[in-house]
Amino acid sequence: MNTIVLKESPFKTLISFHKLIESLEQIAASDVDYRSNYATALLQETTAFPEFREGIQDLKVLQENETLVRNLLADLFPTALTNNEIKAVTIPFQDLTFNYTERFKKILQQDGFSSEISIRDMSDNQLYVLNCTLILNAFYGQNINFNKPLFFDITDQNGIMNHYRILYNADFIEIIPTEKSVPLLPEEINALLDNYDDIALWKEKFPKESWILKGFGIVTLYDATTESAISNLKSNLLKSETEQAELKSTFESIFRSVFKIPDLRIGFIMYNQEDDSFVRPPYIDNNLSSYLLHSGQELSCTNSIFGSCFKEALEDKKALIIADVNHYILDSKNENLGNHLLRQGIQSAVFAPITKNNVLLGIVELVASTPRVLNSLNAEKLELILPYLVDTIERYNTDMLHQVEAIIQREYTAIHPSVYWKFKREAYKYFQTNNHNKEYIFKEIVFKEVFPLYGQIDIKGSSEHRNETVKEDLKNQLKSLLAIFENQKSNQNLVLLEQRQFELQSFYNELDFPLKADSEQQIQNYIEKEIHPILRNTKMDFNSEQLETEYFNTLDEKTGLFYQSRKKFDNAMSIINKKLAMVLDKKQLEAQLIYPHYYERFKTDGVEHNLYIGATITPTKAFEIMYLNNLRLWQLQTLCEMELEHHQLKSSLPYELDVTSLILVFSSPLSIRFRMDEKRFDVDGTYNARYEVVKKRIDKAHIKGTQERITQKEKITIVYSHNNEQQEYLKYIKYLQFKKILEPTIEQFEVEDLQGVSGLRAIRVKVLNTIENEAFKSFSYEELLEEN
Template structure:
């Protein structure tokens, strides 16, 4: 009989009980116990009437027809006393053939349903064929092979909960025979098979299909390893899943259902932020399912939990279970929490704190719609689960905090990659020295002989424009207030309203003249303290009430005042800054490729940037002045691109704002030092401080002998002090003029003397607005080629 699970097998299968029959014959002839002899002889008399049981069964009908006899024959191997405990059956290894089930095995299959197909998990035809071949190698060729790969059946119960069973085979009653003479295999051939598990063709050539006979029967024994298997799957899922999938993934919930044997079990997680003492969703991207928060983003712990649950979870850091939430909520102290859970269809639940190093990371929640399904008894199953969940959530929080640190470093206390090596070097010295018991004071980080480059693209007249938008918003608000006050006055003739109208008229007159630093605050306080209380209590007409509502709707909730004009200005400023900063950051990647240098930028009313280049910043690379010249040309070209980018977007901006561009050139190197108190680099020494003074004052400077600012919209102003820098930048300008980026007209002038600063000069040139598709990047090497040609 040949009925394998897969289409091909090296064996022709013959189910036979010949070895067991031989054992009975030996008992009948030699056993000294009379009743055993009598029993064996009686059973043999019945067995001899069905010769196929000894010679080999070629039809499953014979097994079905002789089921009682086979059961008697197997009685020593399948004791009746254990039939409700053991999960056992007669089977053939790796085959989907089984009969003579114990009662427990029968019950498991009945609950799985008629449609259930009992196949081995992750076991394919390739593995099936080679595992059978390995049986031959082990039994007939004396090869030591480990065939103990775990095999599993996944079988659902009547409630749909998946149970996992480890498969164990007993092959004591199986014999293997070659149909012809035993093939001779050299050790080299066997070694070749051992090294080629994936080469099924080679195995089939050595052991062709149906070239051997498997005669006898095996016994399959199953062990319920649902919990162990669920834990293994949980570990695998937690390692590869995104953190939010801990509580949102279907696989994870199925795993917990297998462990707790609750078919409708749902899993939730509520993050806890210790610094704020709140339950809070830490990220919109990784939003966890939370039964405590439900649709809220955050909640105070004591408000979200009842008194007893807060004490158990947050103070004692222990499990808290509610087996019957309906009864639980009958207590006034528990009503709010109980009704919150009942509204989600939850009738029983377990909550457990996830604790790492005595710090609560959050609350894991198990919920069921069945009363009593979850309780304090099965809550302790979490003991085997929580360590894995804790490690995963700890990893997630560590990654999340690393991201926070990265944002802080990028946005607040940036340590640029070009200089991070020196910080790491000093930190390593600190850790090594202190680990050996020696006190070590961190040294200051200083880079000497570096050339500074400074540039800014500034919003022209930003302070005046901001004041005008503030003036516009306040005036608009006061006019609306005056109109509403007039309507109330005409109806009720309140003298108080006449007084307020007079005060508003006075403020409007003052605003028409101008606005100073205190005006905005004074008017805001006046409106909030004097006007709004009147509006809230005044007897308006029906139309007046509509106008009052419209007035309050027009107030920005964050600013507390009208914010239309200022919002357009602030939005425009933010758009320009973001565009300029992102363009500068993007181009910096190219600049770093020339030669590593320190770079930082700041957003104010525009975008400023500092760069420092020199041998001390990149000691592992040979430094040459050509790198400084290349960076200067790069900076000039990028400033041109930023001017062009502003020109491209300014017609679509919500508010008309122009920009001015400036570059400050230093003729000599300076030293920079990292200021620990400010967490940033600054110039080092009194002499070098002159450079910083120039940076702070230069953009407001005038052309010498005039009241004209040195910066002008649409043009780039280059400030320097020496003839050498003037000559160098004129080469760059001529090159960019030749490339159609800068206008042919160049202005050169002296700058008025600043406080303590004398002899500065400037060159100013207009930027031509080249279409973005036609813009090309040029290097210092391109400039040299042009000049040489």
């Protein structure tokens, strides 16, 4: 026996037409002949099947009497509407359906005919509870309104997902209790209403098949594909980046549902207002393609691909609609764009600008491989979608701006992690004020009682080297120009050429003397304004023309000057700074393990660094002077390693440069204050300013009573004030000499008096440059103590 098998339910289901038969009996008793005769004839047919009134449990009865069932339901399923309405007989919240309209049949046949209509995102437990609510409403007088829309999703033969809203009509259903049903008290009903997710409680109060559902329901579907697709779009746009791995396929599926185009593809590009260009969105991680950029990352708006008509469309903030790409090319509107699309197999396209407050944010790209499937009519559907894209892109842009600002903070104006906690505390205080008071005065960030360490590795004679390379380039350029003029045999502008030749020779002779501050700029302006116009506008003979071509090919694109010597020097400087900074930054990570401290580094003509250590910077960890000693030893060893790095690097540099190293010892604790205007820390107080004065002038100082600089190549100079500092560093030096890092000779001398500062002394020692960099090993302060 083919008994009806339904999902687990509180109902025992009997498919019955008893309410419909009772309605027919009333019609048969009426005095309207044609209606009465029609009803009487149907009633006579049903008398042979008492189960039509009492309840059907065997599906064969329905299948074998399909014509009778259809005739009984004819008033509810008009033949004239069968190709328009999507309707069938059903049992509510169950998969069983029959007596479909013709349109319903066509929809089900798209995905393989089935009598099951699965409700989207609805579990069996939820369906059980929904059946229970029918009982509460019908038998216990509750007015439970389940407002969640019910949807049925099905894919058509073109692969497009369609979404249908489900509506139930329960007018022909009767709910009857059985001996198994459990009478409910008001407090039990309240407990059920308060515990929707407690399926065990619902099944306890409404045991399986403890009620009879007699009759039938009518399910009506209406096409809600567009509305549902847009809702899905909104849900996907709200997802985080980590949840958007399938963003491309999801978007395309949604847009295909809205536009009913199976091969529709979606792309997106951002507009960069600063550069007037289009770029791939950095936050979508290349999940979405771009058919305008294709394989590139960026494209200027002046590129020929966009053309004038595209530019006009963007300026007017209107979509560019290309229904037929081949026809578009024939119209000669923009052949470059048309061919660009054809190479990607695109035959029709819509490029819709996304704007907010009349500001262009980007372009959404809809493309298809079939001509005219995208056109000015269905492009109007974008009006339903674009508002959600605008809000999402604006949100993404805001998030991206915050990330960019964070990167700038980290890479350019970073607040070191060791002091970040104090800035964070002050920021929290601002947010804790009412309404983020704009008048709130931020407290200055000050750290008191900290010990400073300063060190630098400087490129020796960088200013002199730079001036020499400038002079060399200028001389070579002037020499090339003089050669062009001397080879010129033409009589055109002869007097003017002779004058210019004289002026060039005068500039050349000036370069035999020390370079003046404005010499480079003066010669550059003269060449650009006086000489280059003559070369470009004067007809040259063959020899001069060859020299002229060679001359212009030698010019640097940016400066318009000869740049060969300076380029070698600048590249050498850049390589040295980069390598030494890398060593320092890497070693600094190790130093933080000694005791967390503030660290900053600067690239100038070399690399400088400041360290500040003390309890106020790391209040969660007890500070002892041993940590300062350990950090001083670390600093000395690090400068040794940087010297060795330079020694190994020097022979491969495009311009040979030497370096000098310096450490400034300052044992008195001081205060540092964050300067809001300069966005950096500086020492605080008049007395502490002495430390900054020494830092700025010490590297140019001489040994007292001589003209010898205190710094020399391949040597480390340690400047100090007190005897205890001298003894401390002599211990470090002795230890590193024992470890074959420093040479045995130690120089000690007095430093000349600086402005407002006197009494400084220094130790100078040479680094053993025979040690391979890879073999260099740092030693701790504790190891030093063990050696003694």
